[in-house]
Amino acid sequence: MFNLILFGPPGSGKGTQSAKLVEKYGLIHLSTGDLLRKELKLKTPLGVEAQQFIDKGQLVPDEVVIGMISSALDENASARGFLFDGFPRTTAQAEALDKLLELKKSSIALVLFLDVNEEELIQRLINRAKTSGRSDDADETIQRKRQDVYRKETLPVAAHYDKFKKVIHVDGMAEIDVVFSGLTSHIDKKIA
Numbered sequence: 001m002f003n004l005i006l007f008g009p010p011g012s013g014k015g016t017q018s019a020k021l022v023e024k025y026g027l028i029h030l031s032t033g034d035l036l037r038k039e040l041k042l043k044t045p046l047g048v049e050a051q052q053f054i055d056k057g058q059l060v061p062d063e064v065v066i067g068m069i070s071s072a073l074d075e076n077a078s079a080r081g082f083l084f085d086g087f088p089r090t091t092a093q094a095e096a097l098d099k100l101l102e103l104k105k106s107s108i109a110l111v112l113f114l115d116v117n118e119e120e121l122i123q124r125l126i127n128r129a130k131t132s133g134r135s136d137d138a139d140e141t142i143q144r145k146r147q148d149v150y151r152k153e154t155l156p157v158a159a160h161y162d163k164f165k166k167v168i169h170v171d172g173m174a175e176i177d178v179v180f181s182g183l184t185s186h187i188d189k190k191i192a
């Protein structure tokens with residue numbers, strides 16, 4: 001299995017680049033944000049619990065997202081690999097993911113970190129709010145809260161994988177196709 005984490009703050013382009021990467025490399029896309037929004041739409045008990053956190057720009061409890069990822073890994077046992085998007089978002093999630101992959105005799109090959117400055121992120125999220133229909137995009141206070149949570153709780157995940165020399169930074173401010181070729185050149189080097 002070949003597993004990647006696409007890492008970066010909210011609005012850094014993870015969703016856009018993930019769609020292109022899974023198509024090119026035949027990976028399964030696992031976005032905890034997308035999985036949670038599906039539950040929310042269906043009004044499942046998990047979705048109802050998650051909504052209160054999402055609407056405030058806070059993280060959903062670790063055990064909820066780890067459980068979702070664990071099920072998704074089991075459901076796709078014969079996958080070539082996975083692309084994790086928006087997960088792990090805390091060091092506890094990263095440690096749980098490492099253990100789940102270890103049980104499958106696998107690991108994270110690379111953490112691709114999209115670098116985008118904060119003012120650009122807020123601008124992108126304001127634009128995204130016009131079409132995404134996401135209530136957590138529409139409110140600038142919630143957006144800033146999400147950037148705050150990212151800095152405090154999610155950035156340490158990069159430090160976790162940095163210990164294993166797995167993190168590569170890519171300039172996320174460039175055009176979509178330029179960012180994509182930056183990402184693929186690192187992936188291709190790793191695969192070769």
Ligand code: AMP
Nearest residue numbers: 032033053054058059060065086087089
């Ligand atoms: P995203 O689509 O990745 O921006 O996620 C939207 C919201 O879903 C986040 O602001 C969190 O409230 C929640 N969420 C998504 N992924 C996670 C995760 N790995 N851990 C905790 N909460 C998450």
